[in-house]
Amino acid sequence: MADPVADKTAKVxxxxxxxxxLELATIPPYMIALxxxxxxxxxxxADLIRSVMIEEMLHLAxxxxxxxxxxGTPRLDETAIPRYPLQMTFQGKAFEDRKxxxxxxxxxxxxxxxxxxIEQPEPPPVRxxxxxxxxxxxxxxxxxxxxxxxxxxxxxxxxxxGLFTGERARxxxxxxxxxxxxxPVVVTDLASATQALNIVINQGEAAWPGAATGFGDxxxxxxxxxxxxxxxxxxxxxxDNPAAPPKGDPIAVDFNAAFPxxxxxxxxxxxKGSQLAKLNDAFNxxxxxxxxxxxxxxxxxxxxxxxxxMNGMHAMTPIAHEMMKLPLDRDPQHVxxxxxxxxxxxx
Numbered sequence: 001m002a003d004p005v006a007d008k009t010a011k012v013x014x015x016x017x018x019x020x021x022l023e024l025a026t027i028p029p030y031m032i033a034l035x036x037x038x039x040x041x042x043x044x045x046a047d048l049i050r051s052v053m054i055e056e057m058l059h060l061a062x063x064x065x066x067x068x069x070x071x072g073t074p075r076l077d078e079t080a081i082p083r084y085p086l087q088m089t090f091q092g093k094a095f096e097d098r099k100x101x102x103x104x105x106x107x108x109x110x111x112x113x114x115x116x117x118i119e120q121p122e123p124p125p126v127r128x129x130x131x132x133x134x135x136x137x138x139x140x141x142x143x144x145x146x147x148x149x150x151x152x153x154x155x156x157x158x159x160x161x162g163l164f165t166g167e168r169a170r171x172x173x174x175x176x177x178x179x180x181x182x183x184p185v186v187v188t189d190l191a192s193a194t195q196a197l198n199i200v201i202n203q204g205e206a207a208w209p210g211a212a213t214g215f216g217d218x219x220x221x222x223x224x225x226x227x228x229x230x231x232x233x234x235x236x237x238x239x240d241n242p243a244a245p246p247k248g249d250p251i252a253v254d255f256n257a258a259f260p261x262x263x264x265x266x267x268x269x270x271x272k273g274s275q276l277a278k279l280n281d282a283f284n285x286x287x288x289x290x291x292x293x294x295x296x297x298x299x300x301x302x303x304x305x306x307x308x309x310m311n312g313m314h315a316m317t318p319i320a321h322e323m324m325k326l327p328l329d330r331d332p333q334h335v336x337x338x339x340x341x342x343x344x345x346x347x
Contacts, residue, residue, distance in 0.1 A: 027057065035324070037257065290312025
């Protein structure tokens with residue numbers, strides 16, 4: 001006989017795993033856009049992109065804390081990493097621009113426009129599908145998180161004291177994470193789970209136009225608004241309408257000052273034995289190592305998070321920059337780009 005409580009518990013765990021994969025999927029495209037910028041140009045734009053990327057990592061940790069708190073097992077392995085181009089499809093509203101691909105591509109007006117679509121705070125009815133493998137069962141990503149909060153509340157009432165039974169030691173807390181974009185919330189009950197997921201909602205994808213109160217402080221704004229400032233080359237003012245383009249001070253944005261990286265490159269694009277192939281393998285080895293450490297961090301060894309960031313993401317940056325100096329043999333107009341593929345060491 002069906003057990004509604006068990007079924008809903010399994011469902012909320014499944015949705016939380018989907019949420020982890022959604023947060024993870026945004027990091028590589030944001031990282032490539034950031035690293036492709038030819039500094040010192042676009043310094044303000046780079047800072048805005050970096051701030052969003054850091055918060056996506058925080059969001060991943062927050063969602064993992066909630067999943068661990070309800071006795072789930074976060075998964076950050078080969079099956080969870082995104083593949084690009086990654087398809088995002090919004091259904092229920094007949095606008096062509098609500099169907100789009102997320103690419104690994106250089107900093108450009110096109111890539112920033114895509115990032116704005118990812119973080120779109122407008123409330124059209126939508127449904128999201130990613131890489132033909134991830135489907136978000138809600139109207140918006142923000143609504144998806146609100147549905148999770150609602151289900152957690154219903155389960156808390158159905159099994160008082162029987163939902164948040166996960167081991168406290170599996171929680172990532174402030175001692176294991178550092179950034180200016182916030183800090184993890186230790187999840188032990190409905191209140192702390194709601195607090196954690198509301199951080200994701202308020203910082204990121206679901207920052208509704210009328211709820212954006214951080215104008216004048218770029219890092220207090222939702223992600224959509226930060227990308228909007230780059231796209232329009234202007235800052236928001238406190239008196240601006242958040243449903244309209246910003247009208248404040250200009251930002252120096254030069255979309256031509258970026259390395260022309262190959263879009264959605266794969267390891268097959270780099271001839272075996274070539275310098276680009278060697279660098280890409282080195283990048284992917286570190287990316288895979290970072291993912292393995294992140295998996296450890298959200299599965300009972302939270303101190304591994306520091307090593308994942310310091311030895312993983314930071315070590316990937318110089319390799320990516322080296323790849324972006326080398327033109328492709330088959331297409332000299334473009335340069336190398338990391339592929340973010342799972343790396344299996346040859347025996």
